[in-house]
Amino acid sequence: MRYRSILISALFLFLFAVAGSGLVAFTYDLTADRIAENQRRALLRSLNELVPEERYDNDIFTDTLTMPVSGFPGITGPVTVYRARKDGWPVAAVLAVTTADGYSGNIRLLVAINMDGTVAGVRVVDHRETPGLGDAIEHGKSDWILGFNGRSLGDPALEQWDVKRDGGVFDQFTGATITPRAVVKAVRDALLYFGPRRHSLFEKHPDPPAAS
Amino acid sequence: MQFPTQSSPYLPPVNDVTRLMVTVMLAMIPGVLCLFWFFGWGVLFNLLVASFAAVGTEALILRLRRRPVRPTLGDGTALLTGLLLGAALPPLAPWWIPAIGASFAIAVAKQLYGGMGSNPFNPAMVGYVVLIISFPLQMTLWSPPHGAGHDLLPLLDAARLVFLEALPPGTRLDALTMATPLDAARNDIARNLTWSEILQRPLFGSFAGRGWEWINFGFLIGGLWLWQRRVIHWQIPAGMLGGLFLISALFYIADADSFGSPVFHFFSGATMLGAFFIATDPVSAATTPRGRLYYGAGIGVLVYVIRTWGGYPDGVAFAVLLMNMAAPTIDYYTQPRVFGHRDAGDDGND
Amino acid sequence: MMPPDDNAPAMTMLPDKPLRFPGGLQLASNKAQSLGGPIRSARLPRRLYVPLSQHIGEPAEATVKIGDRVLKGQQIARSLSYISAPVHAPTSGIVSDIGKYPVPHPSGLSAECLVIDCDGEDRAVDSGLKMRAALDADPAEIRQKVRDAGIVGLGGAGFPTSVKLNPGPGHQVELLIINAAECEPYISCDEALMCDRPQDVIDGIRIMQHALGARQALIGIEDNMPRAIECLTTALRNAQDTALRVVPVPTLYPAGGEKQLIYALTGREVPSQGLPIDIGMVCHNVGTAAAVARALIHGEPLISRVVTVTGAGIAQPGNLEVRIGTPIADIVEQCGGYTADVARLLMGGPMMGIALHTDQLPVIKTTNCILAASRDETPDPRPALPCIRCGKCADVCPASLLPQQLYWYARARDFDKVQDYNLFDCIECGCCAHVCPSHIPLVQYYRFAKTEIWDLERERQKSDLARQRHEFRIERLEREKRELEARRAHARKTPDQAGAGDADAKKAEIAAALQRVKARKAQQERESGTGESLGAEQQRPLTEREPRRATQQDDEA
Amino acid sequence: MLTAMLAIGILAALFGLLLGYAAIRFKVEGDPIVDQIDALLPQTQCGQCGFAGCRPYARAIAAGEADINQCPPGGETTIHALADLLGLDPKPLDAERGEHAEKTVAVIDEQVCIGCTLCIQACPVDAILGAAKQMHTVIESECTGCELCIAPCPVDCISMVPVKKDIRDWKWPYPQSAQRPVAASGE
Amino acid sequence: MTSYRNIVRDGFWTNNVGLVQLLGLCPLLAVTGTFINGLGLGVATLLTLVASNVIVSLIRSLVRPEVRIPVFVLVIASIVTLIELTMSAWFYELYKVLGIFIPLIVTNCSIIGRAEAFASKNSVGKSFVDGLSMGLGFMLVLVALGSLREITGTGALFSQAHLMFGDAARSLKLVLFDDYGGFLLAVLPPGAFIGLGLLIALKNVIDRRMQRRAVRHTAVAGRVAEA
Known part of the structure; x- marks a missing residue:
């Protein structure tokens, strides 16, 4: 029972x-x-x-590489590269980079670089900066991030890739310096990393698509 | 013959809330004078606006709650809250900053909890935290101290800036403001400067920031006077400064290039104001002798942690509020040994 | 409770100089006003109101009737239980009434009093208390005499002295402490007594020391009474006494608290809810010692005491020897009457005394001071503000309590919590309320909580009793029903054995009768014991008796 | 997919075994909460709550069949104590059950009593002494003031009188002050 | 005993999950930054509550008491996972915003609370109504708090409506105060606590008003009856 x-x-x-x-x-x-x-x-x-849709015709979503990166102080950890090609020719690359120099915690960015070395655009994917101060790096909050469009390593000169307070050309926002400084450095280092490797990066075989 | 009856004791009382509050206000004078000397008229505006807003809000809410207004205002607690908040704000903040802060402090942090004596958090610091969370921009714009290469704004210009938000002709807001030494130091550390380099900059004065050294010294003097008058107990300031000293010394010894010295932490920001005037607010602090020591030490350690790794420049307000939350628990576990009991908390029935 | 044995050796190691107990207050002493001259004898009033309960414990029971003539020193009420004291006629006269009259008590209520119309002759009766050689006598005999003399603690509490002279089995008294600290402002009756009658004081202490078998005795006096210290030391030097010492203690209120004084003198703490005897000590008031000497050497029972009459409301302050039962108005009149400033009448000091609503109240054995205070001395209470948790109350608490926590819980009527914070270690000294910047009547909150808790305890015991009685009744009814049914069934089955059923019924009836008798007896016992304020100890036998009775009943049935 | 489902299923079955065993092993007999509730009731056994005494009422509360505000003799104190014990919100006394009144005891007018013993049978705590045709009397200290003896008395010789106020039972009043007393809500 | 009317009133007002029972505070406080977020989570919780109530009520006679709680948890967990999968399939943007709070509905005490306290003792119909009214009551609180915080925090309402209603809803956004500087406190977590406190206070005020009015009414009625 x-x-x-x-x-x-x-x-x-x-x-x-x-x-x-x-x-x-x-x-x-x-x-x-x-x-x-x-x-x-x-x-x-x-x-x-x-990188607007009409500029490429490959499957940018799967045509990726994940590269270990070291020696660039503005970037930490591996970089994921999304490659855009048209008719088989490299057009631009989008680098997913992370910087640890923010005011609080990591900032994750997408830095799109054309094959000629100019910046096609930068977006902040994820951050924990002080609301009301550091979060002006978000596109939704201010247009500051658009200031990178069209810039390249020569424009401005390398030593001027910095916020104004440190003698560079990029604005800091009132009340916050650390956050924009970290972003500027990260973009600069992304350019520095991409520059010499632009061709070799496009020759590698893509990563197998992540199982989801 | 007939006589009135009541419970003993009958002797005239020796203390009085109003007198205690007035004593604390008097003790603020040296520190406030230093603030005024180094930061000019804005300090005065802050104190005035915050006091008016605090007292006005208290009166309004007491009316809404149908409580006696005049006797309660007379105890001076609302005025003191306003003054403490005013002394903690950046000097050229627009007038609505102290107004909102003080109103919030009184309405939400004090009266919503039941008025004087019932607030679990220090009202002035709640006001400060609300402001720094909501208006971080305005709250981080400190004007450069007197003697750091800038002249102070004259009275009229300061008033126009504070009340009309109109900049004096030919100036930019950025030119009128700069980071406090605490904030600047964090910036510089982030740029991999060493402390010896940081201290070279004119903003840093002799050891802890131009002006700030004197302001903290002023509040220290006032605080010691309060202790001498037995208005505050020694445990909370001692605990807070002790905790701050221990943790800052530890890191300073380990890596003097990346961490500020204890002296720097003692005499920058709101350390002394916090230690003697804010952490000692009896309503929200721990009350047992041993508990006060732990409570103070907790604040000291938290101040250092928030200053060094946190998301906002100074940590006194956050540290005080955090420890306010812990105060009842601290009190519970630090009850003194009752006379005739063997251990603290022993109920004597063994 | 702490084991009493772990301290015997420590006894010999008294601190070199008196220690400072926790907390305490410096108060203006205000004793000089009443110490202008020697103790005066108050004149006899026309009528005395002698309460039957002037002590802690059971009230005494009158042994005289209305209309009886009594003589000075004659016992007029006897004690019925151990913790009680008899009452004597303070002078000769006629008992004109026995009934409820107002007595000095914070409630302002009335209590049983004997009213004596004095005949003015003051004729005395031989009390039979005098002992030829008290210092050689058997302690038990001394205790009996002290008991017969109606002596209770004269410091204010009024605990029967004979009980405190009996250390009880298993207790060895090492040290007798004489409390002469008189820490409350204004009160000076003990100081006057020590200055005017040092010999009585010392004789009394010796007798007590002998009765207790105490090796040593210390007299603790606050150091702001140099004249009293000098008088006693002079008297002692003459007597060549080494087992008895005068120890000045620093003037700090409440140094005269029993536990505080013991700590100051010996550095030892009386355990919470314990007695000094638990650490081998006994503490008596200096006035009590003198009363013992008056009784056992001069044969006078406790019919008068020294009372300080003082305050800005009194024209000629002073110390008077007053017969018990004298109306306060009478002695105020002898001190020149009230001044225009009088605003408040207190019995006792300004820190712990009770406010009297009228001066038509008698002096009782525990009346040490009549304080007619002006408005400046004792202002009306100011409206209380909310507690700001400043902690000044905890700083001055001599029991190291957390008065504000007690206040929060007493205010919220959380009687469990308030006991968790050791409410019953509070001695109601008033230090906390005196320093409170919010003017909160803290002590009254504690008194409120204490009396509420006692009341709840009484209620609980009463409801426990009712529950037991109810359960027993239900059980009895069921049993009777069962028996009845059994009997009926039995009768139907075997009619010839009906007699047995009758016998059963008889038995039940007898049992019921027995139970009634027992109940009545119990009631009588209880009635003899009623009026007792039902402390847990007294109540326990009662509650134990009930189940016992119930089981007995079961056995019989 | 199937393995995942099976794994979860087996896990669940195991827990089912465990719980089934625990349900048998740790079965609680009786209901200690009834004792706790009973201890809080005033034990007047008056039946004003609608139950035949305090314990039946306690049982009803424990079973959720009765509300906690049905005891007039206990009044607000009892309601609060019960609310505390059971984690409920205190509510005002159910007015239909009667009002919380001052404590009283029954007194028998011995001149009028005819010795019928009806009150003795009615008394829930056996607090009335006496026998048939003999005068009865109430043991004051054991009377709970339930008033159950009043109705049966054929000659109306029982009256309820307030318990005598004694100087020894006197309680210090709750301090009067400018503040309004707050409800007994803790911190 | 429990009429449908009482069930509805309980869910919406007298026993409201968010304002009275104070259950499920974690999602309540965390996601109510905007109206749409509040609505999204409210709908998800509502669905879960209704489904779990109905299922629990259906199986109530089968369940043995000792495995009651695990069975309820299994039911609720399955429902929530279904809803999560559905949301990420059809409302991906909203799913991304509400993030981890969707699976957290499993631990929302109000759901198991209703299953245990109501559905396991009542008929399917009643349980359905109970789930519906409790869920709607909770959703209303979420929406109210979300609106309150969105308005005080950003000065606008219905921003991001496209997350739920598609791109056409973008135009729904109402800007109430132009040139509003923003009050960050309301958007950040402390604002949620303060806002919820104010809502609870508001409910208590209304309750007290109604009680007073009821007393007055009965008094008047009594007088009328007497006359």
Whole structure:
């Protein structure tokens, strides 16, 4: 009698668990493709802001490389490179870089660089800077980040790739210096990294698409 | 013959809330004078606007709560909150900064919790934190101290700037403001300058920042006077300065290039104002003798941590509020040994 | 409770100089006003109102009737239990009434009093208290005499002295401490007594020391009474006594608190909720010592005491020897009456005394001071502001309590929490309320909480009793029903054995009758014990009795 | 996918076994909460709550069949204590049950009493002494003031009188001050 | 005992999950920065609550008491995962904003609370209504708090409406105060606490008003009856 009651409990719970997880598994199967497509499109949208769709014809989403980087103080960790090609020719690369020099925590950026070495655009993906001060680096909050468009290593000269307070050409915002300084340095280092490697980067085989 | 009855004791009381508050206000004078000397008229505007806003808000809310207005205003606690907040604000902040801060301090941090004596957090520091979270830009614009290469704004220009937000002709806001030594030091550390290099800059005065050394010294003098008058207990300032000293000395000894010295931390920012005037606010602080020491030490350590690694330049306000939250717990675990009991907390029924 | 044995050896190591107990206050002493001259004898009033309960414990029971003639020193009420004291006629006269009259008590309520119309002859009866050689007598005999003399602690609490002279089995008294600190402002009756009658004081202490078997006795006096110290030391030097010493303690209120004085003199703490005897000490008031000497050497029971009459509201302050039962108005009149400044009448000092609503109240055994204070001396309480947690109260608390925590919980009527913060270690000295910048009547909050807790305890015991009685009743009804049914069934089955059923019924009836008798007995016992304020100790036997009775009943049934 | 489902299923079955065992092993007999509630009730056994005494009421509260505000003799104090114990919000006394009144005790007018013993049978705590045809009397210290003896008395010789106020039972009043007293809500 | 009317009133007002029971505070405080965020999470919670109430009520007679809680948790977890998958498939942008708070609905005490306190004792119909009204009540609080914070924090309302209603809804954004400097406190977490406190206070004020009015009404009614 006792054992039966224990066994019934166990069986009951077992059935529910199987039914529940079966339902979840079924839905997952049903939605998996759509979700993957959503993710792809979300990333593409932010990449397209930097490198417009009409400039390339390859699958920029899968044509990626992840390179270890060292020796660039403005960048920490590996850099992911999204490569844009048209008719097989390299057009531009989008570098996903991270800087640790922010006021609080890491700042993740997308830096798009044309093959001629000019900046096609910069966007902040993720940061934890002081709200109201450092968060002006976001495109939604101010246009400061657009100031990089068209710049290159010679324009301005390398030693002037800095905020104004440190003798450079880029504005800091009132009340905050550290955040813009970190972004400027990160963009500069992204340019420095990309410059000599622009051709070799496009020759490597892409990473296998990440399983999701 | 018939006589009135009441419970003992009957002797005339020896203390009075109003007198305590007035004593604290008097003790602020040296520090406030130094502030005024180095930062000019803006300091005065801050104190005035904050006091008016604090007292006015208190009166308004007391009316709404249908409590007696006049006797409660007479205790001086609202005025003191306004003054403490005013003394902590950047000197050329627009007038609505102290106004919003003081109103919030009184309305939300004090009256919503039930008025004097019931607020778990220090109202002035709540006001300050609300301001720095909401208006970080205005709250980080300090004018350069007197003698650091700039002249102070004359009275009229300062008033126009504060009340009309009109800059004097031919100047830019950036020219009128600069970071405080604490903030500047963090910037410089971030640029990999060493402390010896940082201290070379004119802003840093003799050891802890031009002007700020004297301001902190002024509040230290006032604070010692308060202690001598038995208005505050020694444990909280001692705990806070001790905690700050220990942790800053530890890091300073380990790496003198990247971390400020204890002296720098003692005499910059709101250290002395915090230690003697803000952390000692009895309502929100720990109350047992040992608890006060821990409470102060907690503030000291947190001030250092927030200054060094946090997201905002000075940490006194955040540190005080954080420890306010811990105060009841500290009190609970630091009850003194009751006379005739063997251990603290022993209920004597063993 | 702390084991009493772990301290015996420490006894010999008294500190070189008196220690400072925690907290305390420096107060203006204001004693000089009443120390202008020697102790005067107050004149006899026309009528005395002698309360039957002037002490802690059971009230005494009148042994005289209305209309009886009594003589000075004659016992007029006897004590019925151990913790109680008899009452004697303060002078000769006729008992004109026994009934409720107002007595000095914070409630302003009335209590049972004997009213004596004095005949002015002041004829005395031989009390039989005098002992030829008290210092050689058996301690038990001394205790009996002290008890018969109606002596209670004259410092203010009024605990029967004979009880405190009995250390009880298993207790060795090392040290007798005589409390002559008189720390409260204005009160000077003990100082006057020590200056005017040092011999009585010392004789009394010796008798007590002997009765207790104490090796040593210390007299603790605040050091702002140099004249009293000198008088006692002079008397002692004459007596060549080494087992008895006068120790001046620093003037700091409340140095006269029993636990505080013991700490100052010996550096040892009386355990919480314990007694000095737990650490081998006994503490008596200096006035009590003198009363013992008056009784055992001069044969006078406790019918008068020295009372300080002082304050800016009194024209000629001074110390008077007053018969117990004298109306306060009468002695005020003898001190020149009230001045125009009088605003408040206190019995006791300004820190712990009680405010009297009228002066038509008698002096009782514990009346050490009548303070007619002016408005400047004792202003009306100012409206209380909210507590700002400044902690000044904790700084001055001699018990190292956290008065503001007690206040929060007492105010919120959280009687569990308030006990967690050791409310019952509070001695109600008033230091906290005196320094409170918000003018909160802290002590009254504590008194409120204490009396509420006692009341709740009484209620709880009462409801426990009711529950037991109710449960027992239900059980009894069920049993009776069962028995009845059993009997009926039995009767139906075997009619010839009906007699047995009757016998059962008889038995039940007898049991019921027995129970009634027992209940009545219990009631009588209880009634003899009623009026006692039902401390836990007294109540326990009662509550234990009930289940016992119930089980007995079960056995019989 | 199947393995995941199976893994979760087996895990669930294991927990089911464990819980089934625990349910048998740790079964609690009786209900200690009834004792705790009973301890808070005033034990007048008056039945004003609608139950036959305090313990039945306690049982009803524990079972969720009765509200905590049905005890007039306990009044607000009892309601608060019960609310505390059960984690409920205190509510005002149910007015239909009666009002919280001053404590009283029953007194029998011995001149009028005819010795019928009806009150003795009604008394829930056996606090009335006496036998048939004999005068009865109430043991004051054991009377709970439940008033249950009043109705049965055929000659109306029982009256309720307030408990005598004694100087020893006197309580210090709650301090009067300018502040309004706050509800007993803790920090 | 529990009429439908009472169930609805309980859910919306007297026993509101957010204002009275104070359950599910974690998502409540974290995501209510804007109106749309509040609405999104509110809808997700509502769906979960209704579905779990109905299922729990359906199986209530089958469940043995000892495995009751694990079964409820299994049901709720399955529902939430379904909703999460659905959201990320059809409302990806909103899903990204609400982030981790969708799976956290599993731990929202109000859901298991209703399952245990109501659905396991009542019929399917009643449980459905209970889930619906409790969920709507919670959603209303989320939306109210979100609007409050959005207005005081940014001076606008319905920004980012396209996350839920598609690009056409972009024009819904209402700018209430032009040239508003922004009050960051309201947008940041402390603002959520203060805002919720104010909402609760508002509810208490209204309750007290209504109580007073009710008392007055009965008094008047009594007088009328007497006369």
